[in-house]
Amino acid sequence: MAPPQLDSDAPVREKEVVGSGGSAPRGFFTWEEVGLRTGRIQPYNEHWLVIDRKVYDVSRFYKRHPGGARVIRHYAGQDATDAFTAFHLDKNYVSKYLKPLLIGELAPDQPNSEPNKNQLIIEDFRKLRSTVEKAELLKPNILFFFLIFLHIVILDVGAWFTIWYFGTSLLPFFLGVALFATAQCQMNWFQHDLGHLSVFSISKWNHMLHTFLMCIMKGMAAKWWNNLHFQHHAKPNCFRKDPDLNMHPFLFALGKKLAAELGMQKKKFMPYNHQHKYFFISGPGALLPFFQFSVFYFSIKRKEWVELALMITFYIRVCLMYIPIMGFKCFMAFFWLARLLEICCFTWVSQMNHIPMHIDYDINTDWVSTQLQATCNVDQSFFNDWFTGHLNFQIEHHLFPTMPRHNLWKVAPLVKSLCAKHGIAYQCKPLFTAFGDIVHSLKDSGQAWYDAYIHA
Structure with a gap:
């Protein structure tokens, strides 16, 4: 051409x-x-x-x-x-x-x-990138990811074994739900690693395993996820460019500036001044049917027939595993309750790093400033690392999206030094503070919408 x-x-x-x-x-x-x-x-x-x-x-x-x-x-x-x-x-x-x-x-x-960009920040970050590459921090540890996958399989099998061995009385039922939901949550983070090409050194291997595992172990489409998630990383918290913000004007008014714009335009899809209250229900509640519908719509529209077929095998698998030992009605309650718990976990973990941060239109800042104003970290601990799939290192993950998660903590001190040198805020907070900041941020932006709606 x-x-x-x-x-x-x-x-x-x-x-x-x-x-x-x-x-x-x-x-x-x-x-x-x-x-x-x-x-x-x-x-x-x-x-x-x-x-x-x-x-x-x-x-x-x-x-x-x-x-x-x-x-x-x-x-x-x-x-x-x-x-x-x-x-x-x-x-x-x-x-x-x-x-x-x-x-x-x-x-x-x-x-x-x-x-209009800060050339010194750009040059210093590119030097940091070179240091990271020389230190082989972009090189994955296959054993680490094998153990991650193995523990997901153990959780998944444990959920089935609990129901098969103990039956469907109250305690084993909820224990099985918890194990199945935890396996699905951890699979979320593992497919995230594969999608970012951070499990293998060869891109093709990441893509192949991502497609296979995302479809048959989660019932979701890998290309659908890539299409949305890469846009988010390219322009995080940029209205009209970050797809994570696309559905929000209908449910939430995010960011004081954009919330005030909605108010001045007299747009009231929802009572946004109460969004910090209904987020607990409507946030996960809206994502669950949205994800289930959009993955199939995307695959059919794009004619991704292989992914569609593999997704169907997920539902066939779980039905064959559970319906014979618990019946159809009990299985439906088991499956959708686990899905709801999974989406709640996903919503809180994925949004704790972004909703409380700066949200605006794309003003074309440098790479470091773009990522730092839209992301924050959560304190490191064994539980936080495991529970969030190392997304508690969201800053480092956004700066180096292909870096294996087990190396994110190693580059964090270098990123902190870069931020300190150029006066860029580097936010890190406790896990429950990060969860609480979602609610506080929604309350503040909801009030900004209300003030503009009433007084404009």
Whole structure:
């Protein structure tokens, strides 16, 4: 495929570059010219981005992007260097996709990133990234992940054994529910590791096992998860770019600024000034049917028939395991109660690091500032590490999304030093304080909505 031609208003061509479709003009560009190519500014309807000072036109490619169309489009008109580095394990393999898209590079007088960004933070983080790579902190420990998977299997089998051996009286029933829900929670964190390519050093192995285990052990679609979660990591807490915020205006008003906007627009989908009260029910209660419906809708719409078939095997498996020993009605109560407990755990753990943090539109800050203003940590302990799947190190996980979770604590002191040097807030709190901050944040933003709604 030949690289797309430059616009007529592009600067004078300086060089020639050979792509997969032959030779094509190559020019020098300014950040201002790149910034116009967001796909939303007429007449510049292209999507350009910059990686390591090279300018790429992804206008025709983004729909075929293996990581999802939206995640690459979120960086249109911006420097995507640190995001590109963070998400891809094999840079040489990915370069074959980039080469045909190359249309030029930044002019020599242009800084390495957009002029409005803090160049010192960017340079220091890239040095930190180099230190992390040299220290092999991105290298996974296979034994660690094998033990993680083994304990999930033990929990899953233990749930079935409890019902099979002790029956369905009150105590074994709830013990079985607890074991099954815990196995599913821990499987959430393990599939998260696989999705982030942090279990194996080879991307293909991560993808294959992620698809297999996500489908047959959780009944969920791996590509559905990747499509949503990569966008979240690319632009966390950025309204209209982070899909974790997409359903919130209908249930919650998040962030004081956005909540006040809803109020001034007289939008009242819910009584947001009471959202800190109904979050306990509607948060998990809304996610459970949403996840169940959206995974099947996504797979059918995208024609992911293999994933769909594997997902169905999950439901066949659990039915064959439990219905013969407990009956259909008892099984339905068992299964959906466990699912509800699982989604409650997932909601609280996944939101404790983000809802209390800054929520805004994308203002295109540097990678470090983007991640730090949207994430916080929870204190380290054996229980916190296990219960949250090491997502208590959310800051480090967002800065280095492919880093194996067992190494996150090792890089934390280096990240703290970087933040202290540049005056960036590094928040770390106790587990129950983090849970409480979700409620406090919802109350504050709900009040901001109410004040604007009443007085605007």
